[in-house]
Amino acid sequence: MLPDAAGAVSARAAAKPDEAAVIRAVQRGDQDAFEQLVRAYDHSVLRLAMNLLRSPEDARDVYQEAFLRVYRNIHTFRFDCSFHTWLYRIVTNICLDHLRKRKVRREEAAVVDTADGPVDRMDSFEEEAALADPERRLWNSQVSIRIQTALGELTPRERMVFELRHYQGMRLRAIGDVLGTSEEAAKNCLFRATQKMRAVLGDLI
Amino acid sequence: MNCEEVTKALPLYYYGELEGEVEEGVEDHLQSCASCQTEQERQRALAAALDRHALAPGADLLAGCRHELARAIYREDTPAVRRTASDPWGLFREAFHSLWHPGIRLAQPAGAVALLALGFFAARFTGGSFSGASFSGLAPDSIISSIRSVQPDNTGRVQISLDETRRRVVSGRLDDENIRRLLLAAAREQDNPGVRVESVGLLKDQCNSAETRSMLLEAVLHDPNPGVRLKALEGLKSFATDPEVRRTLAQVLLKDQNPGVRIQVIDLLITHQDAATIGVLQTLVGKEDNGYVRMRCQNALRDMNASLGTF
Structure with a gap:
């Protein structure tokens, strides 16, 4: 798990008492409050979309669609669950749609074939220092492609559970709430995801 | 088992x-x-x-997304407004609306255009002065953040409903809760690294609050400015044995581009020896470009009686 995710979770927990007031203000049409709400969550939403879809264009689409849905439907939010859960239900649905469409179209958004061999389009988003060292860059590129392959082996649902647990630091119970499934089913997804990735990445780790 | x-x-x-x-x-x-x-x-x-190999969206992408969202919401909110280039009030409202988000850099030029446009049109409509217009309660140092409605009447006048923000100066002691909250917000002020350095520097000595510690962890991982990250690391010194802090430090050590930050992280991690730290240092030795950082890392591993490489 990335440690910042834990930080984000605790920050969210600390912000909760104020958050209800902010949400009510948004429901009354206060745009400044909406901005505040967006800013509290949009970085982690964008990061989730970026890591799941490995495409800044798709991540941008997910961001826009998700927060527009929030804006249009916030009046239906009744505080039956946390806003985080409500928001992530929206975001994960949009991301899962993207992933499923991509599977159907057999698209591979991140890794493209070039004259120099397969290249990860997202390499430009990774460590700048690696660019200075050709050997390290090559190694990074190979690992990155293998990670893409490993992630490509996962079903959209396994991919989602893994992203939410590993990168976003969410507990499996909360992931079950977001995805409308049981904690046990989320646990099985995480287990299968890890096994598949170890099978592909085994000799690199 | x-x-x-x-x-x-x-x-x-x-x-x-x-x-x-x-x-x-x-x-x-x-x-x-x-x-x-x-x-x-x-x-x-x-x-x-x-x-x-995790991807972190850059500040530009995030700013672009926020800007596009603000515009999309503006379009949703004003379905009846004509937004043609020949419609000055439409241009007006659009430009002002882009001030809705003062943190979005892309919006600022449009906002500046709007302010100029306001001066221009106000001069035209009022004959070179504001006499005749009722700007009740509009302070001279206020900034208009958005126009909510424009209602002309049949006498040739127009009533504009707007939101204004005003710059204020507040002062107080560091242990004042309101001051602390403002500093926490300032520590996340993405457009001004100077403000972030100053705020993190002040908050780092008050790390006993969970919220402050969370902010410091966030800053050390994600702040683009190394000065801010170094300040945040200073604040985390007294928590160098905390598992969550150590996990964050390990992440920083393996991904931070700044050698000064990496050295400070090594110093913090080696205050407490554990297997995870050895693993992280061994990984770093294998990939570190900077000779001095690599040497510090090797020395630390020797001090811990650990091998320099991984199995």
């Missing part, structure tokens, strides 16, 4: 998702089984490899 059961449980053990009894069983087994310890290391290595 036997080796097969433990190996199967390791992924969930790593994520802290096993039930208490099973978790204890795994821990007991791990203490005495070298082969399962190796499997545990492989699980950690997998997680570390995945972490290294």
Whole structure:
């Protein structure tokens, strides 16, 4: 798990008492409050979309669609669950749609074939220092492609559970709430995801 | 538990998702089984490899997304407004609306155009002065953040409903809750690294609050300015044994581009010796470009009687 995710979770927990007031203000049409709400969550939403879809264009689409849905439907939010859960239900649905469409179209958004061999389009988003060292860059590129392959082996649902647990630091119970499934089913997804990735990445780790 | 059961449980053990009894069983087994310890290391290595290749959206992408969202919402909110280039009021409202988000750099030029446009049109409509217009309560130092409605009447006048923000100066002691909250907000002020450095520097001595510590962890991981990250690291010194802080420090050590930050992280991590730290330092030795950082790392491993490479 990335440690910042834990930080984000605790920050969210600390912000909760104020958050209800902010949400009510948004429901009354206060745009400044909406901005505040967006800013509290949009970085982690964008990061989730970026890591799941490995495409800044798709991540941008997910961001826009998700927060527009929030804006249009916030009046239906009744505080039956946390806003985080409500928001992530929206975001994960949009991301899962993207992933499923991509599977159907057999698209591979991140890794493209070039004259120099397969290249990860997202390499430009990774460590700048690696660019200075050709050997390290090559190694990074190979690992990155293998990670893409490993992630490509996962079903959209396994991919989602893994992203939410590993990168976003969410507990499996909360992931079950977001995805409308049981904690046990989320646990099985995480287990299968890890096994598949170890099978592909085994000799690199 | 036997080796097969433990190996199967390791992924969930790593994520802290096993039930208490099973978790204890795994821990007991791990203490005495070298082969399962190796499997545990492989699980950690997998997680570390995945972490290294995680993508973090850049500030430009985030700012672009916010800007597009603000515009999309503006379009949703004003379906009846004509937005043609020849419609000055439409241009007006659009430009002002882009001030809705003062943190979005892309919006600022449009906002500046709007302010100029307001001056221009106000001059035209009022004959070179504001006389005749009623700007009740509009302070001279206020900034108009958005226009809510424009209503002309049949006498040739127009009533404009707007939101204004005003710059204020507040002062207080550092232990004042309101001051602390403002500093926490300032520490996340993405457009002004100077403000962030100053705020983190002030908050770092008040790390006993969970909110402050969370902010420092966020800053050390994500702040684009190394000065801010170094200040945040200073604040985390007294928590160098905390597991969450150590996990964050390990992440920073493996991904931060600044050698000064990496050196400070090494200094913090080696104040407390554990297997995870050795693993992180060994990984760093293998990939570190900077000779001095690599040497510090090797020295630290020698001090811990650990090998310099991984298995």
